[in-house]
Amino acid sequence: MSQVPAATRALRVLRFLASQPDPVPLDRIMRACDLPRSTAYHLLRAMVDEGFVVHLADEHRYGLGVAAFEVGSGYSRQEPLQRIARRPLAALVDRVGHSAHLAVLHGRDVLYVLEERAPGRPPLVTDVGVRLPAHLTASGRAILAGLPAAQVRALYPGPSAFVDRHGTGPRTLSALRTVLSETRQRGYATEEGEVTPGLASVAAAVLDHNAHPVAGVAVTYAEGDPAVLAEQVRRAADGLSRRIGGRS
Structure with missing residues (x-):
C-alpha cells in the first residue's frame, strides 16, 4: 500500500470517528470506511500510537484521541x-x-x-x-x-x-x-x-x-x-x- 492511499484511509477513519456521538467497534469502522479487517486493525493501531485514536479495550471500541482534539482546537483557533x-x-x-x-x-x-x-x-x-x-x-x-x-x-x-x-x-x-x-x-x-x-x-x-x-x-x-x-x-x-x- 502506497503512502497516499494509507493517508487517505486514515483521514477517512478520523472523519468517521468525528461524526459519531460515542466510540464505535472495529466492525462499524470497517463498514463505514470500506476497509478490510486486517487493514483497519493495523491502521487503527498506528493511529492509537500517534494519539489520534484511543482504544477502549474493555468496550472493544475506538474513539478520537487527544491529538485529534488538538488538531480540532487548532482549526477552531484559526x-x-x-x-x-x-x-x-x-x-x-x-x-x-x-x-x-x-x-x-x-x-x-x-x-x-x-x-x-x-x-x-x-x-x-x-x-x-x-x-x-x-x-x-x-x-x-x-x-x-x-x-x-x-x-x-x-x-x-x-x-x-x-x-x-x-x-x-x-x-x-x-x-x-x-x-x-x-x-x-x-x-x-x-x-x-x-x-x-x-x-x-x-x-x-x-x-x-x-x-x-x-x-x-x-x-x-x-x-x-x-x-x-x-x-x-x-x-x-x-x-x-x-x-x-x-x-x-
Missing part, C-alpha cells in the same frame, strides 16, 4: 473556512436580500459557524454556535447528500437517531434516503418549516478536493422563489469550493 466565507456570504445576502449562514456537520447535528443577517430581517435560530439536527436542516441535508451511504447509515442506525422539532421531517433511514436522493437530483437541499414554522431554507454543499462536503451554505426566507434563491446559493457554495481547492 477559523480558516469562516474567514474565507465571510465576504462571499455577505455578497450572497446583498444579492438575495435574505439572511445566510454557513454550517458544518458535527455528529448528527449541524453546527453554525457563520451568519450574515440581512438588514431588517428577524433573528434566526441559526446563530453562530447553535446546533440543530442535520436531517431537518437544508444545510445538513446538503452535506448528508454528499456523504457515502454507509456513513449516513452509521449516523442514523435507528429511529431514536431522528430528533423531532415540529412533527415534520424524515423519521426513518428510508425516508431520509428519499430526501437525500431528491436533493442530489435537484442539485440543492430544501426544508420548509421543519426548523422554524413559517420559514424555509435552501442550501448547497461546499466540496473539498475529494468532492467531500465540508460545509453547507444556506439562505433562510419567509417568501421567495426557492429555485431562484438556490441558484444564488449554489453560486456562493461553488465559489467557496474553488477557494479551498475543491470541486464546484
Whole structure:
C-alpha cells in the first residue's frame, strides 16, 4: 500500500470517528470506511500510537484521541473556512436580500459557524454556535447528500437517531434516503418549516478536493422563489469550493 492511499484511509477513519456521538467497534469502522479487517486493525493501531485514536479495550471500541482534539482546537483557533466565507456570504445576502449562514456537520447535528443577517430581517435560530439536527436542516441535508451511504447509515442506525422539532421531517433511514436522493437530483437541499414554522431554507454543499462536503451554505426566507434563491446559493457554495481547492 502506497503512502497516499494509507493517508487517505486514515483521514477517512478520523472523519468517521468525528461524526459519531460515542466510540464505535472495529466492525462499524470497517463498514463505514470500506476497509478490510486486517487493514483497519493495523491502521487503527498506528493511529492509537500517534494519539489520534484511543482504544477502549474493555468496550472493544475506538474513539478520537487527544491529538485529534488538538488538531480540532487548532482549526477552531484559526477559523480558516469562516474567514474565507465571510465576504462571499455577505455578497450572497446583498444579492438575495435574505439572511445566510454557513454550517458544518458535527455528529448528527449541524453546527453554525457563520451568519450574515440581512438588514431588517428577524433573528434566526441559526446563530453562530447553535446546533440543530442535520436531517431537518437544508444545510445538513446538503452535506448528508454528499456523504457515502454507509456513513449516513452509521449516523442514523435507528429511529431514536431522528430528533423531532415540529412533527415534520424524515423519521426513518428510508425516508431520509428519499430526501437525500431528491436533493442530489435537484442539485440543492430544501426544508420548509421543519426548523422554524413559517420559514424555509435552501442550501448547497461546499466540496473539498475529494468532492467531500465540508460545509453547507444556506439562505433562510419567509417568501421567495426557492429555485431562484438556490441558484444564488449554489453560486456562493461553488465559489467557496474553488477557494479551498475543491470541486464546484
